Amino acid sequence: MKLDDLTGWKAFIAVADFGNFARASKELRTPVSMLSKRVAKLEAQLGVRLFHRSTRAVSMTGEGRTLLPQIKSVLEELSKVEGTFSERQEVSGTIKLTTVSFIAHNLLIPIIEKFHKKFPKIKIELLLSEQLLSLIENNIDMAIRIDTPKDSDLIYRKLVANQLVLCATPKYLKKNPQPITKPIDLLNHDLLYMRLHEQCKFVGSTTMLKKFSERKMLECDDGAFLTELALHDFGILVRSIWDVQKHFKSGRLVPVLKDYPLEAFGHLYAVIPNRKFLPPRTKAFYEFFLEETKNWQA
Numbered sequence: 001m002k003l004d005d006l007t008g009w010k011a012f013i014a015v016a017d018f019g020n021f022a023r024a025s026k027e028l029r030t031p032v033s034m035l036s037k038r039v040a041k042l043e044a045q046l047g048v049r050l051f052h053r054s055t056r057a058v059s060m061t062g063e064g065r066t067l068l069p070q071i072k073s074v075l076e077e078l079s080k081v082e083g084t085f086s087e088r089q090e091v092s093g094t095i096k097l098t099t100v101s102f103i104a105h106n107l108l109i110p111i112i113e114k115f116h117k118k119f120p121k122i123k124i125e126l127l128l129s130e131q132l133l134s135l136i137e138n139n140i141d142m143a144i145r146i147d148t149p150k151d152s153d154l155i156y157r158k159l160v161a162n163q164l165v166l167c168a169t170p171k172y173l174k175k176n177p178q179p180i181t182k183p184i185d186l187l188n189h190d191l192l193y194m195r196l197h198e199q200c201k202f203v204g205s206t207t208m209l210k211k212f213s214e215r216k217m218l219e220c221d222d223g224a225f226l227t228e229l230a231l232h233d234f235g236i237l238v239r240s241i242w243d244v245q246k247h248f249k250s251g252r253l254v255p256v257l258k259d260y261p262l263e264a265f266g267h268l269y270a271v272i273p274n275r276k277f278l279p280p281r282t283k284a285f286y287e288f289f290l291e292e293t294k295n296w297q298a
Contacts, residue, residue, distance in 0.1 A: 008042035009071050011035045016068050020058050026136045092121035093281040099144040101128045101224055102243040111292045122281050135273045141282040143271040155272045159293050161264040163241045167253040172233040180256045183207055190235030191215045192226045203261050
């Protein structure tokens with residue numbers, strides 16, 4: 001294998017893994033026309049077709065399927081060799097991350113601070129969104145999200161369960177002295193929770209939050225806004241522990257129905273597009289992040 005053939009082999013692997021040139025193009029951040037030329041050049045050098053192409057689909061030939069595991073193995077070994085030397089050089093560039101606002105505010109700040117001290121030449125571009133942005137379509141290097149793994153093209157690393165809690169301010173509870181000793185008592189109180197949590201059940205019960213929808217103060221899918229309403233004594237809030245634990249520590253919010261916890265709403269994951277093609281800067285942040293979060297507890 002010649003060194004100047006490596007871009008062709010990487011293009012071949014990406015197209016094979018993602019099933020078409022368009023998705024491979026986004027993964028490698030290379031124009032489709034350039035990927036097509038690289039694969040065509042590789043096929044010409046080998047004297048065989050690696051893919052069957054049509055206007056609607058791309059599929060590997062028998063020769064392509066035979067070569068794929070061999071070439072992956074060779075490139076992985078070469079990557080290890082390159083990594084040995086690249087570790088001696090200072091990593092630089094920009095990492096594009098995405099997560100939701102409350103994770104960034106409550107969990108990411110100390111990690112970014114430590115990471116910047118260790119890798120001062122790596123910049124971070126942070127996209128905060130309540131939507132699950134496509135990593136491939138938006139050229140995102142890594143996501144930190146509350147999700148259930150669905151996309152087989154992404155690599156999910158589970159961090160910790162996303163535990164929901166019910167809480168309110170002491171002032172609200174004083175103004176509304178109706179007892180809250182079991183879930184049914186929520187019918188006597190104003191509630192603040194997001195639509196996506198309506199199907200959440202109490203542990204060991206079939207009772208869902210939507211049973212109490214008549215007591216919702218308003219419909220809003222911005223968790224930060226609902227938290228602010230709760231802090232201004234508007235009602236009982238349902239939020240992730242990550243979003244309210246600082247308010248528990250300060251005493252601004254107190255938990256309610258501690259003997260009747262809600263089921264965890266999914267898990268917190270670190271998500272990357274593909275471990276095999278991680279740029280050094282992304283690999284540095286991904287590994288640093290996993291090390292910093294390995295002992296996370298709610």
